[in-house]
Amino acid sequence: MAQEPDPVAKKSRAPSMHDVARLAGVSHQTVSRVINDLPNIREETKQRVLDSMEQLQYRPNRAARALVTSRSRTIGILTASRTNYGPAASIQAIEDAANAASYSVTTASISGYESTAIVRAIDRLLDQAIEGLVVIAPQRRVFDTLAGMSLRLPIVTLQSTAADDDMSLSVDxxxxxxxxxxxxxxxxxxxxxxxxxxxxxxxxxxxxxxxxxxxxxxxxxxxxxxxxxxxxxxxxxxxxxxxxxxxxxxxxxxxxxxxxxxxxxxxxxxxxxxxxxxxxxxxxxxxxxxxxxxxxxxxxxFAELGRRCMALLLGGLESGEEYSGSILPTLIARGSSAAPSTR
Amino acid sequence: MAQEPDPVAKKSRAPSMHDVARLAGVSHQTVSRVINDLPNIREETKQRVLDSMEQLQYRPNRAARALVTSRSRTIGILTASRTNYGPAASIQAIEDAANAASYSVTTASISGYESTAIVRAIDRLLDQAIEGLVVIAPQRRVFDTLAGMSLRLPIVTLQSTAADDDMSLSVDxxxxxxxxxxxxxxxxxxxxxxxxxxxxxxxxxxxxxxxxxxxxxxxxxxxxxxxxxxxxxxxxxxxxxxxxxxxxxxxxxxxxxxxxxxxxxxxxxxxxxxxxxxxxxxxxxxxxxxxxxxxxxxxxxFAELGRRCMALLLGGLESGEEYSGSILPTLIARGSSAAPSTR
DNA sequence: TCACCGTTTGTGAACGTGAACAACGATGAG
DNA sequence: CTCATCGTTGTTCACGTTCACAAACGGTGA
Structure with a gap:
């Protein structure tokens, strides 16, 4: 309704590091150091910077950071049929684990049955400059397509036993x-x-x-x-x-x-x-x-699967360790099975 | 600069616009024009650029683009319990619609019951510089928290009837x-x-x-x-x-x-x-x-809901139009209901 | 021939951040 | 008193893209 947040700031641009720096009376680099928690900052300075950040409601610009570090801190999930319980639960678990490691997650679901749909989904993820890829409930074709693209990033496939050369993790x-x-x-x-x-x-x-x-x-x-x-x-x-x-x-x-x-x-x-x-x-x-x-x-x-999946992915650089993950399933006997009566 | 175009490029850096430009013998700006499909480019030049892009396997750097345009082309979904069918189906539909409009989607699910969890989830989305927010299956507290933060972005709430001032869309x-x-x-x-x-x-x-x-x-x-x-x-x-x-x-x-x-x-x-x-x-x-x-x-x-949701969000700027969306539910009578026998 | 126009292309500056390096003041050793 | 050292802070540049503007080009009419 009333679109008048404050009468002064006509600048709709979000506050930047420089704004914070100016307010705190330091250089932008000092602000950067505070944000990234680097050592060798006087406690008083740090506090002043933190106060300024608070006051301006400053949020680091993710795009700028990604640009200069060339790290997106994003991992991609490739999935089919996310409305099913299994994939949905896995996605949830992966997202939680990723957030805990301050990564974010994007998903791409394969819509339709043509194999171009697979490529399109992967492309969408690649456009986001993902640093790792999780493939959930893979179809053989997805797997093949992926292998054909020879991507230069860590890939974890869930619920697959076809652990050829990729990292793979599954309930057995x-x-x-x-x-x-x-x-x-x-x-x-x-x-x-x-x-x-x-x-x-x-x-x-x-x-x-x-x-x-x-x-x-x-x-x-x-x-x-x-x-x-x-x-x-x-x-x-x-x-x-x-x-x-x-x-x-x-x-x-x-x-x-x-x-x-x-x-x-x-x-x-x-x-x-x-x-x-x-x-x-x-x-x-x-x-x-x-x-x-x-x-x-x-x-x-599924939750355990998601957690281990992220662990595997994040540890992808120091590879070799704890490579083959397999989680044991358990049988839950309920009423739908009994001895045959026709004997 | 003595930059030898060495054949064994140890440079693991992804190809940039300049690389494409150099190969095509044009300026980076021309490449940009081709990418964004701007007019006034000679057909032959355009083709040369496209060929170079293909040859280098060029992908636009999303971060750089986001930085200069200050548009993330990302919309956020805030949800609880995404393993349930309803929310999952809605997310799927929204993702599809967003992709069609070349937006991407990130989700944040509210884990736990403390109200700080709500704020944390919203923060995660805000860190991604989302341009729009979809709230799925909202709890009252989420709604209140959101109102208290007075965000400067279009918000669509799904499955809510409490259409106070936000845009809202729901199955009735x-x-x-x-x-x-x-x-x-x-x-x-x-x-x-x-x-x-x-x-x-x-x-x-x-x-x-x-x-x-x-x-x-x-x-x-x-x-x-x-x-x-x-x-x-x-x-x-x-x-x-x-x-x-x-x-x-x-x-x-x-x-x-x-x-x-x-x-x-x-x-x-x-x-x-x-x-x-x-x-x-x-x-x-x-x-x-x-x-x-x-x-x-x-x-x-749910699918229709997702589609309309994106339409509402994307049309958020030219607001006023088609504001109140409501989708009619239908009764599906099956075997679990019948006339009472005890009468 | 020249001024003018539209089309096509190039040049330089941002955007906000992190990395490398420089600079500063204080401290202590010689 | 000088110099090296350390902790703290500032300066400058680069990342890859878009935007605003300028320049080059060819054609047209006076």
Whole structure:
């Protein structure tokens, strides 16, 4: 409304270091020293500068600093589908860790399915002169595109097992999938399906590998996994399809959403979970405990992932240390899995 | 200067405008003109410059540009709980719209409950010299803090009805709540509870207001709403508590997660949804259609919200136009609501 | 031939900060 | 008394870009 902050200052320009210096009666360099907490400043001078900064509501100009130091203090996050719980939780954790190290974060999400969309997203981040890159929930194509660009910055990929040459950090997806599968086998199931994620996703691939590994380790016959798209919607339709041949007693879904859709379909088909079919998911999203029935699933500690991710990135210069990070997932058994009744 | 154009450029510095200019045989200013697409450049010159840029893999230095123009082309998003679907979807939409207008986005999430956390988050954004601010899912305290700081930049608040003097844009939460409530009343319910969001949230308040408005408009007796925290976990405990006095046939929950928890509790208590109790949620998160039973809820178009938000922000200078934005929510009736059987 | 014009291009100065170096005063040793 | 030293502060430059202005160029009409 009233656009009259103060009658005098017609200067809309924000106060600069020089303004502070003038007010404090020192040179701008002294102000700079105070800001960056350099030694050899008389306490009294320092205080005077701090007072002036306070009085003028001074804020360092990030752009000027970035220009002269050629450091942006920004890290980029490349992600697909940030509305899903997993990626969102990871982003949150990374942002917190980055802020703690006085870095800031920008995200670019890959919109659409064309591979130009990947390049565009990376370009957006590069335009920001990011100093490090975190790739969340990468698809194979993203990974390939990235490798082809040969960027000169530290890259950490999350939730990937394909640690070729980049730094990589992940919850051990294969182990998680094995835990889920073993759980079903130990309950007595002999015919188990796997509803996997999209083919392109490294994460999905790892879970599928874990499933197949465990099945063959226990000498179980395996059927070809069904490739889904992470959504509950797909889980529902896949479930309806599967019900036409009732040759299974359990399904391991690659994430909780698809598991939810499956359970819906199974009930719609007149069967019960876990009475007729056991279901296990993956992720342990906060809602999973309140699905009906509460979902047995594999928990990933996303927050821990984000923290370690930043640690890895910030330590990227003194590399070599603590390189291979892997966080162990845990199985959370709830009501959606039980021994098969048809035995 | 004896600057040999040495073939083994040890200079790790990124190429600048001058490098491009030298290669193209023009002045840096001409390069600048090409980049910014200014008129009055000979086509041939332009092409030569573009070729040089390509050859050197030149990228404009964002910091330098920001410094001289004093425009950061960055907008900030202030949010709490970005792992929830609603905020996440809004952020996504805003980011897309911002990118389309060649702005970039930084987020700051309010971590913790102390009010200093709010100030810290805002400070982080201000340090980035944001040109505009979007506040998502604001709590009353955030709103107050913001007002107290009297920032000199356009602010858009999302999902708020408290449009005092700031620009504000929202899905009409009151209307949404009225739709949900009316739906239950029309089904024949007479005793309806409301499980509200946290007291501090403007959004929660609006939904509560809508509920109370509709109830009194239809001459229904109202009970005091229960204040929750948006989580399924809380919904579950509230549900168990409510079951001890069975004086209701329907509950309107302020979001889908709490509705999920409620349904869980009700089933745990030996009752059925919607047979014994009807449930209505709010948001229409993607999973809601696959809850058991599928959840009747109120849909908000988050993507549209994000788009309009950016339009409002970018048009902030030529203000006055199309000021009051309100997007209409719609009721999605599914299986969790039905006529009361106890009549 | 010259003055004038529009188009195209170049020159110099900012912007706000940090780094290198210089300068200053006080102190103490010789 | 001189000189080296140390702690503190100031001066100057560079970072890569845009902006304001000037200059060069070719064409046109008097």
């Amino acid at each position: 997806q294969i182990l998680g999938a094995r835990l889920a599968t073993r759980h079903l086998i130990e309950l007595g199931h002999r015919s188990i399906y796997h509803l996997a994620g999209p083919q392109d996703w490294i994460e999905a691939e790892a879970r599928m590998t874990g499933f197949l590994d465990e099945m063959s380790a226990q000498d179980m016959p395996t059927t070809a996994p069904i490739l889904g798209d992470w959504t509950a919607e797909f889980g529902y339709f896949a479930g309806r399809e599967l019900l036409r041949m009732r040759d299974f007693t359990a399904i391991f879904a690659a994430n909780d959403q698809m598991a939810l859709g499956l359970m819906h379909a199974i009930r719609d088909g007149g069967l019960e979970v876990p009475g007729d079919v056991s279901i296990v998911g993956f992720d342990d999203i906060p809602d999973a405990a309140h699905f009906w029935p509460p979902l047995t699933t594999v928990r990933q500690d | 939460q009151i209307l949404g709540a009225r739709l949900a409530t009316r739906h239950l009343i029309e089904l024949g319910h007479r005793s309806i509870y409301h499980l509200a969001g946290p007291q501090d949230w403007i959004e929660a308040e609006a939904r509560m207001t809508g509920f109370l408005d509709e109830m009194s408009a239809q001459d229904m007796p109202t009970t005091a709403p229960i204040l929750g925290d948006w989580t399924a976990e809380f919904g579950y405990f509230a549900g168990r508590e409510l079951l001890r006095m069975r004086d209701f046939t329907a509950i309107f929950a302020a979001n889908d997660q709490m509705a999920l928890g409620l349904m869980h509790a009700i089933r745990d208590g030996g009752l059925e949804v919607p047979g014994d109790v009807s449930i209505v949620g709010f948001d229409d998160i993607p999973d809601a259609a696959h809850f058991w039973p599928p959840l009747t809820t109120v849909r908000q178009d």
